[in-house]
Amino acid sequence: MTWPAVSMRWPEQATQWMGQLSAAQDLAGSELASTGLRLAGLQGLASTNPGPVGNAAQGAIAAGRAALSEQMGEAPACLVVTPFQSGVGQGHGYQRFLSAPNLLQQLGNKLVDASDPGRPAQEQYALCLLFLATRFDQLAASLARFNALLPMPDLVRTERRARHLSKLEAEKWEISTPGTLPRWQALPLERCTVLKAAQQSMAGQLAVLESYAADGSPMGDLAALASRKATQQQGRDQQLNDLKALLSGGGSDSSMRARLIGPGNAAELRRGLLEGEPPGHEWVLSAGALLVGSEKGLSFVRELVGL
Incomplete structure (x- = not known):
């Protein structure tokens, strides 16, 4: 068996399908020009008439926008x-810990931290959330x-x-068993400069051909669009x-x-936060969130967590 020298050349057999598209490309070009002429001829002849739903929906739209703005404002x-x-947290490196009482102390200290310009200053409500765990x-x-x-x-x-x-x-206790090198893998044809040039040259022409292959009537397109919108709305609902x-009906x-x-105020909220019997130090991995705002602004999260 011999090892002949490599001669780089254009892959005629593998790319002969490009020549078969020439007739379709010429047809697509002529059809595109004809479409432009037909659209120019429709100027001033076709018009649209909006349905009665738009005016009837104005009130519902305004009410919905106002409700969203009130809820999120x-x-x-x-x-x-x-x-x-x-x-x-306490600890070093990756091993970080924070017990529940220390977490509450950190939250309370941030309420009266004068160096933080974003801390609340007016009389407001506070909603404290604690996430307690003993393992990661x-x-x-x-x-x-x-x-x-x-x-x-x-x-x-x-x-x-x-x-x-x-x-x-x-x-970290598992012992890996890697295979021996080298390994089988797919040939990276996408890196071939010949294929890159061919793809860049043919991508636009193929897109035009696909658009004509999927050609349909305007009424059919509108019906399909309405069906997709209805399906999307049903999916959201x-x-x-x-x-x-x-x-x-979820459990606690x-x-x-x-x-x-x-x-x-901030000092009173801190005292209220630290009052009572907090979760113990057995919860060595704890995280928390403190939300401060008006009673109306906290209503969504308050109801979400079941208070």
């Missing part, structure tokens, strides 16, 4: 404390249930980090109904605690 101030924040996987699971409904960036990052640390703890069914979750405090 008074967003409360938010403070999130997690074990992984700098200067907050428990903390990630607890945060995942809450983030699925009301994701906060700091809590999402904490959930992701706790999940990764839990996976690291579980996999079903998603909302599924979420309502999931939240209705001991890994999440919530408490409403107020009204009062």
